[in-house]
Amino acid sequence: MNYIEKNNLKIDSILFEFINKEVIPGTDITPEDFWKNFGKTVHELAPTNKSLIEKREAIQKKIDDWHKKNGGKDFNKEQYINFLKSISYIIDAKEDFKINTSNVDKEISSIAGPQLVVPVDNARYALNAANARWGSLYDALYGTDVIPGEKGKGHNKERANKVISYVREFLDQVFSIGGGSWKEISKIQIDGDELVLIINEKKNYLKNKKQFVGFNGEKNEPHSVLLKNNNLHIDIIIDPKNMIGKDDKANISDFIIESALSTIVDNEDSVAAVDAEDKVKCYRNWLGLMKGDLKANMEKNGKKFVRKLNPDRNYTAKDGTKIKLHGRALLLNRNVGHLMTSPAIILKDGSEIPEGIMDAFISTLCALHDFKNKNNSRTNSFYIVKPKMHGPEEVAFTNTLFEKVEDALGIKRYSIKVGIMDEERRTTINLKECIRQVKERIVFINTGFLDRTGDEMHTSFEIGPMIFKGEMKKSIWLNSYENWNVDIGLSCGFSGKAQIGKGMWAMPDKMKDMMDQKIGHPKSGANCAWVPSPTAATLHAMHYHKVNVFNEQEKIKSREKAKLKDILEIPKADRANWSVEDINRELENNAQGILGYVVRWIDQGVGCSKVPDINNIGLMEDRATLRISSQHIANWLHHGVCTKDQVMTVMKKMATIVDKQNQNDPNYKKMSNDFDGSIAFSAACDLVFKGRVQPSGYTEPLLHQKRLEKKASI
Numbered sequence: 001m002n003y004i005e006k007n008n009l010k011i012d013s014i015l016f017e018f019i020n021k022e023v024i025p026g027t028d029i030t031p032e033d034f035w036k037n038f039g040k041t042v043h044e045l046a047p048t049n050k051s052l053i054e055k056r057e058a059i060q061k062k063i064d065d066w067h068k069k070n071g072g073k074d075f076n077k078e079q080y081i082n083f084l085k086s087i088s089y090i091i092d093a094k095e096d097f098k099i100n101t102s103n104v105d106k107e108i109s110s111i112a113g114p115q116l117v118v119p120v121d122n123a124r125y126a127l128n129a130a131n132a133r134w135g136s137l138y139d140a141l142y143g144t145d146v147i148p149g150e151k152g153k154g155h156n157k158e159r160a161n162k163v164i165s166y167v168r169e170f171l172d173q174v175f176s177i178g179g180g181s182w183k184e185i186s187k188i189q190i191d192g193d194e195l196v197l198i199i200n201e202k203k204n205y206l207k208n209k210k211q212f213v214g215f216n217g218e219k220n221e222p223h224s225v226l227l228k229n230n231n232l233h234i235d236i237i238i239d240p241k242n243m244i245g246k247d248d249k250a251n252i253s254d255f256i257i258e259s260a261l262s263t264i265v266d267n268e269d270s271v272a273a274v275d276a277e278d279k280v281k282c283y284r285n286w287l288g289l290m291k292g293d294l295k296a297n298m299e300k301n302g303k304k305f306v307r308k309l310n311p312d313r314n315y316t317a318k319d320g321t322k323i324k325l326h327g328r329a330l331l332l333n334r335n336v337g338h339l340m341t342s343p344a345i346i347l348k349d350g351s352e353i354p355e356g357i358m359d360a361f362i363s364t365l366c367a368l369h370d371f372k373n374k375n376n377s378r379t380n381s382f383y384i385v386k387p388k389m390h391g392p393e394e395v396a397f398t399n400t401l402f403e404k405v406e407d408a409l410g411i412k413r414y415s416i417k418v419g420i421m422d423e424e425r426r427t428t429i430n431l432k433e434c435i436r437q438v439k440e441r442i443v444f445i446n447t448g449f450l451d452r453t454g455d456e457m458h459t460s461f462e463i464g465p466m467i468f469k470g471e472m473k474k475s476i477w478l479n480s481y482e483n484w485n486v487d488i489g490l491s492c493g494f495s496g497k498a499q500i501g502k503g504m505w506a507m508p509d510k511m512k513d514m515m516d517q518k519i520g521h522p523k524s525g526a527n528c529a530w531v532p533s534p535t536a537a538t539l540h541a542m543h544y545h546k547v548n549v550f551n552e553q554e555k556i557k558s559r560e561k562a563k564l565k566d567i568l569e570i571p572k573a574d575r576a577n578w579s580v581e582d583i584n585r586e587l588e589n590n591a592q593g594i595l596g597y598v599v600r601w602i603d604q605g606v607g608c609s610k611v612p613d614i615n616n617i618g619l620m621e622d623r624a625t626l627r628i629s630s631q632h633i634a635n636w637l638h639h640g641v642c643t644k645d646q647v648m649t650v651m652k653k654m655a656t657i658v659d660k661q662n663q664n665d666p667n668y669k670k671m672s673n674d675f676d677g678s679i680a681f682s683a684a685c686d687l688v689f690k691g692r693v694q695p696s697g698y699t700e701p702l703l704h705q706k707r708l709e710k711k712a713s714i
Contacts, residue, residue, distance in 0.1 A: 419444030634691030
C-alpha cells in the first residue's frame, strides 16, 4: 500500500485520491478542511471506540464465568436478571418518552412497504435495487412459482392467463368495484374526476372513489390510470398494441406496482471489503447514487445497454393538476458496526482506523451531493443504518460520532438520521434506553433473527449445548423478542414517524411460500420488511395493500406486552434423544452453508451469495447466517456433542459437495483438490474451530484476515 501522510494520518493513496478528486468537488468543502477536521475527530473518537469493544469482552467474560460457576444447571430467572443488572448488561429503564425526529421522508414515516437490502459493491445490483421502487406485477408473477406450472419456452398463453386472473382477484380485494369484477371490465375511461369502468356496456365505479388519483393520456382513451391504497400506488398500463394488451378485453397490458419503498445500500454483511481498494469501490457506487449518475454497462440476450437510475413518474391528477411520484426507492446506507478496523487509514499510534468512523464520514460526505440535487431524500436527510451495537452506551457513541461528522462537514444538527438494528441481545433488552440516546435522529428499528440468534448462542455459550438450528424459530425467546421490538417502538412513538422492520425472506426462489407467510410481517405491526430481490419486493407489496399497517399498530398498542424474562429464556438443549445420525445431519447442514458462502467470500470477494443448502434449495447467505452456523458447531464442539475429528470429516465431505455445486463457475477454485493449500477451506475451518474465542462470535475478523491473505497471493 502507498500511504499519504496528512494530519497525523497515513491514508492509502487510492482512498486519498478518491476523496480529493471525486467526492469533495461540488460539496463546498476544501480537501484541506476535510482532512484537518477528519484527522482531529478520528483521533478524538478512536479511543472511546476501542474501550467500548473492550467493555463487550469484559461483560462477556463475567457471563461466561457465571454460567461456569452454575455448572449449566437451570437457575432462578430473577437471580439471573439481577446478575445481569449488576454487571451493567441490563440498564434500568427510565421514564417514558417519544422520539422527536423531524424532516423524515414519507417512505419512512407514513408509507409502509417492502425494503430491499443490496450490496453496495455491485453497481448493477445497486441500480436494480434503487429502481425497484416500481415493478411489473405481471412479470413478477409470470416468472416465479406463485403461479403453478412451468413457464416453458416462449410465451405461455395459458400461464399468462393465470397471471391475469390472479391480479384481477387481487384488485377485487383492494380496489373493489360496485356491481362487478375487474375480470369483466371491457373499457376504462375518466368522466370528470371519476374513474369509469365499463362492464357489459354499463358504467361502474370504484366502491372507494378516492382510490383513483390520476392518469396519463386522454380521459376517454387513457393509456395509464393511477390508483392509490394504503398510501401505495398502482399504475394500470393500457396499450392495445402490446402483446398482452391487444388480447385483453380492456386492453390492459400490465400493472406497475409501487414496490421497494426503501432500500438499504449495504457496506456491511453483504460485501467483502477488506482494504482501501475494496472500500473505494463501495464508496464510489454510493457516490454515484447520491449524485444520481451511477451507471452500469449491461448485456442481455446479446444486446448491450447502459443501466442508470430511473426518472420520476408524472401524471395528471383527477382535478387537472400535476402529480410527480418518486421513481426510485429511498436509499439508506448501512455502515459497518463498531468492531472492525481498516488498513485504509493508519492513525498516529500506528493502529488502523475504526471502520465505522471512516464509513460515517465518507458516506455522509458523498450524501452532501444529494442535499443539493435531492435525487434521494427530499428533506435534506441522510439515513445511516447502524448494525451490531451492544446496548445504550454504544448507541450514545454513534450519536456522538454523527454529531462530530455534522460539525466537521458543516451540516445542520440531526441531518444524519440513524437506524438501530436490534440484533444483539444487550440491545434488545435495553432497546428503550438505546432509542432514548438517539431520540432526535432515530428513524428505524428492526429485528434480525440471524445475527440475533448468533449473539444468543455466543452470549450463553457456557451454559451448555444449544438446540438444533431449525428449532430456534420455535423457541420462547424469539417470539418474545419479535413482539418486544414492536412494543417498544410503538411505545416510543414510532407510528407515523419511523420504521419498525422485520427480517429477510431468505429463499429467493420460493416466492409462493413467501406470499403465504410474509403477510405476517405487516400484520405484526412492521411497516417495512426485508426482501431479497426486486421481484420479491413487487410481490410482497401486495401484502401492504391487503393490510393497513398503521391500523394494525393501533390494535397492537393495547395487547399484552412481551416480557423480559421470556426474552432471557436461553435455548439450551435437552440431549436425551439425539442420535449420531441427527447430529451428523445438523453438522452437514451447517458445514455446507459455511463452506458455500466462505469459498466465494475468500476466493472471489463475493459478500452475499445464493448458496444451495443440503436439499439444493438456494438460500441467501451473508455474514449473519455464517455467524449462526459457525457458532452452532463451535458450541457443540465445546460441550462434547461432537468431536473435532468428526467435524473435520464433515467439513471435507461437504467441501467436495460444494465444489460440485459450483462446477459451472469458471472462476471457482476447488477446495477438495488441496485442503491444506485452500485458504477458503482454512477460513471455514477457523470459523468453527476458533469460533468460541471470536469477539461476540463475529466472523469478520477471520474473514478479513483470510481475504487479505488470498489477495496477497494473487
